[in-house]
Amino acid sequence: MSKRRILTRTAAAVAFVMTIPVAASHADNGSKGDSAADSSAESSTVSVTAPIAKADGTKVVTAHTASLQVRKSTLAKSNTPAKSIKQQRSQAYKTVEEYWTPERMAKAKPAPVLGSDSAKASAEKNVAKAEQALKKSDKLANDKLSRANGRIFFRADNGADYACTGSAVSSPTKRIVVTAGHCVHGGKGRKWHTNWVFVPSYDNKNRPYGTFHAQYMHTLRDWANNGDDQTNTANKFKGYASDVAFVTVKDNEQGRHLTDVVGGHKLVTGETSKFNATVFGYPSNLNNGESLQICNGNTFALRHGDKLNVNGIKDCNFGPGSSGGPWLQNYNGVTGTGEVRSVTSFVETEASDPTKYIDNGGPHFDKRVKGLFDLANNDK
DSSP: OOEEEEOOOOOOOOSEEOOOOOOOOOOOOOSSSOOOOOOOSTEEEEEOOOOOOOSSEEEOOOOOOOOOOHHHHHHHHHHSSHHHHHHHSHHHHHHHHHHHHHHHHHTTTTOSSSSOOOHHHHHHHHHHHHHHHHHTOOOTTTTTTTTTEEEEEEOTTSSEEEEEEEEEEEOSSEEEEEGGGGGGGTTOOOOOOOOEEEEETTTTBOOOOOOOEEEEEEHHHHHHHHSSOTTTTHHHHHHHHOOOEEEEEOOOOTTTOOOHHHHOEEOOOOOOOOOEEEEEEEETTTGGGOOOOEEEEEEEEEEEEETTTEEEEEEEOOTOOOOTTTTEEETTTTTEEEEEEEEEOOEEEETTTTEEEEEEOOOOOOHHHHHHHHHHHHHH
């Protein structure tokens, strides 16, 4: 039996999916900076107003905590299309809008550090297999691309631009995106990402449903404080198990709420790690991450001794860029939605060949994730 490893994060692996020397390498490497000391009302979570910066690094909005009352008041100011469009005249909104030109988004492609011809061929084979199986069972939408899924773009604290995957979640706020924790915050010793936007159904530079800017970011404290800690195995695995985030987004250019435009998945927590999953993502080893890919399979409990217990799925071979993509149970191709029970966090590789992908992994959605979702939901 071949030995496995989870690739460690390196400065070169700047392309979003953690890879587990057994190690998960995040693509969102940023320079060292302030860790998330910001606290929310819940000790296990951290929340901030989404930071914004100009292209030269000048800060327009800093990451700072905001009380529930302030969050509610801010969102109430944009609870109609007219109010929302009026807010788009603000300096903060215009800064992000001007920052993400089509050219900049194109350059934010994940670096194909872990991709290889064999990994790419294997991934393409499994994507084709998933598409065929879902078509036969009438579970695949006509356009293949669930509208609720999309690509995330942001600027890390090293000044570079990166991409992840995310999806809309059904909620009373109609404004919540679920993704991986490392797609909003760099982890131990690092900062919150700036100029964060979500583009539903992004496809080869096209933004068919507009762009949704981040208003507030929420993640688990274990991710923000520990992250991919290569100096402490226990902390590192604690970070992996907490690699999830919710983002409350502003309305799109037409002043419409996210799930009013694209629908949303139902969040499911507290269940077993075993279920049939339809996984979506923008992996860089397939079409350079420019189009949404799909994979289907049965999940399992992915363990590394008693240090790590998360969800695993075989043969998807999704590489950097797929981080944050939803793992859906009961995916309905007609509505393009399902029950989200995990998100892509890392990929395991062969110890003897770090370019050969084996399993993708994602955090188990436990009661902490439910609490984090409730926190984001209170922003309404």
